[in-house]
Amino acid sequence: MIQDNFIYGIRAALEAIESGKEIDKILIQKGLGGDLFKDFFIKVRHNKIPFQYVPVEKLNKYTRGNHQGVVAFLSSIEYQSIYDILPAVYEAGKVPFLLILDKITDVRNIGAIARSAECAGVDAIILPLKGGALLNEDAVKTSAGALHKIPVCRHSNLGEVITFLQESGVEVVAVTEKASKYHFEKNYSGPLCFIMGNEYEGIAYDYLKKCNDRVQIPMIGTIESLNVSVATGIVLFETVKQRLKQS
Numbered sequence: 455m456i457q458d459n460f461i462y463g464i465r466a467a468l469e470a471i472e473s474g475k476e477i478d479k480i481l482i483q484k485g486l487g488g489d490l491f492k493d494f495f496i497k498v499r500h501n502k503i504p505f506q507y508v509p510v511e512k513l514n515k516y517t518r519g520n521h522q523g524v525v526a527f528l529s530s531i532e533y534q535s536i537y538d539i540l541p542a543v544y545e546a547g548k549v550p551f552l553l554i555l556d557k558i559t560d561v562r563n564i565g566a567i568a569r570s571a572e573c574a575g576v577d578a579i580i581l582p583l584k585g586g587a588l589l590n591e592d593a594v595k596t597s598a599g600a601l602h603k604i605p606v607c608r609h610s611n612l613g614e615v616i617t618f619l620q621e622s623g624v625e626v627v628a629v630t631e632k633a634s635k636y637h638f639e640k641n642y643s644g645p646l647c648f649i650m651g652n653e654y655e656g657i658a659y660d661y662l663k664k665c666n667d668r669v670q671i672p673m674i675g676t677i678e679s680l681n682v683s684v685a686t687g688i689v690l691f692e693t694v695k696q697r698l699k700q701s
Contacts, residue, residue: 459527459528459530459590459591460516460517460525460526460527460528461525461526461528462513462516462517462519462520462521462522462524462525462526463519463520463521463522463524464490464491464494464522464523464524465490465522466526467480467494467524467525467526468490468493468494468497470526470528471494471497471498471501471503472497475528475529476528476529476531476532476533477501477503477526477527477528477529478504478527478528478529478588478589478590479503479504479505479506479526479527479588480498480503480504480505480506480524480525480526480527481505481506481508481512481513481516481524481525481526481527482495482505482506482507482508482523482524483507483508483509483510483513483523483524484507484508484509484510486523486524491523494524502583502610503526504583504584510523513525527588527590529588529589529590530589530590530591530593530594530601531589531594531601531602531606533606533607533608534578534605534606534607535607535609536552536578536580536607536609536615536618536619537618539577539578539605539607540552540577540578540618540619540622540624543577543578544622548577549643549644549645549646549697550577550624550645550646550647551574551575551576551577551645551646551647551693552576552577552578552579552580552619552624552646552647552648553567553571553576553578553579553580553647553648553649553650553686553690554579554580554581554612554615554616554626554647554648554649554650554661555567555579555580555581555586555649555650556582556612556649556650556651556652556657556658556661557582557585557586557651557652557655557658558586558587558650558651558652558682559585559586559587559652560587561587561588561589561590561592561593561596562592562593562596562683563587563681563682563683564586564587564589564593564596564597565592565593565594565595565596565597565600565601566596566597566683567579567650567682567683567686567687568593568597568600568601568604568606569596569597569598569600570683570686570687570690570691571600571604571686571690572597572600572603572604573600574687574690574691574693574694575694576604576690577604577605578604578605578606578607579604579605579606579607580607580608580609580612580615580647581606581607581608581609582608582609582610582612583608583609583610584610589601589606612658612661613660613661613664616647616649616661616664616665617664619647620664620666622645623644623645624645624646624647625644625645625646625647625666625667626647626649626664626665626666626667627640627642627646627647627648627649627665627666627667627668627669628648628649628651628657628661628662628665628667628668628669629648629649629650629668629669629670629671629685629686629689630651630656630657630662630668630669630670631656631670631673631678631679632656632662632668632670633668633669633670634668635668635669635670636669636670636671636672637669637670637671637688637689637692638692639669640667640669641696642692642693642696642697643696643697643700646693648686648689648690649661649665650682650685650686651682652682653679653681653682669689671685671688671689
């Protein structure tokens with residue numbers, strides 16, 4: 455059965471997967487079994503759809519219908535692959551301008567970031583397969599429709615993505631307080647990808663150590679950090695300013 459933004463029931467979710475619908479995440483009742491579920495779960499794993507085991511009470515909060523232990527959340531956008539996007543950017547004669555968001559969980563922040571990214575001419579936003587916010591209609595509305603205009607990529611291993619970008623000539627720059635230079639002290643004229651972390655944990659250490667460089671935004675007040683969407687806007691439009699001056 456289909457609601458506004460989710461599907462419930464094993465057969466309905468299985469049909470959605472087989473028909474190629476974009477699914478953000480699937481909640482599965484703990485202890486679920488049976489032949490139909492096994493077939494369904496094989497499809498989930500094969501298609502690399504994020505899933506989470508939950509108690510039945512959580513599923514009941516979404517629907518009182520016969521959910522059969524499964525609720526699947528439909529994506530409001532169509533995901534793409536950075537492995538396809540980046541070569542196309544180069545082929546078009548553009549200087550790549552990319553953005554990685556590491557486990558940002560607030561849909562409004564992602565929406566606001568997407569809006570700034572589209573206005574700044576970012577070529578793609580890259581998200582982790584698991585751990586980030588669901589890009590639902592709230593995210594799309596907050597983005598003012600930008601999430602339907604800018605390519606959004608979702609990958610299971612951001613470390614591999616970072617390596618791919620670097621091997622493709624893209625400099626990956628972490629925006630973090632763990633940096634020795636300010637964001638405006640760096641040249642952003644070449645192929646570039648910023649990586650932003652969530653407001654509580656920052657950028658994962660494994661990704662941070664892989665980055666080519668780190669920059670921080672100067673802070674003179676008493677609060678330790680900016681909202682991540684504001685911080686992202688600052689570094690994106692510093693890049694825009696520099697590139698306009700050099701054009």
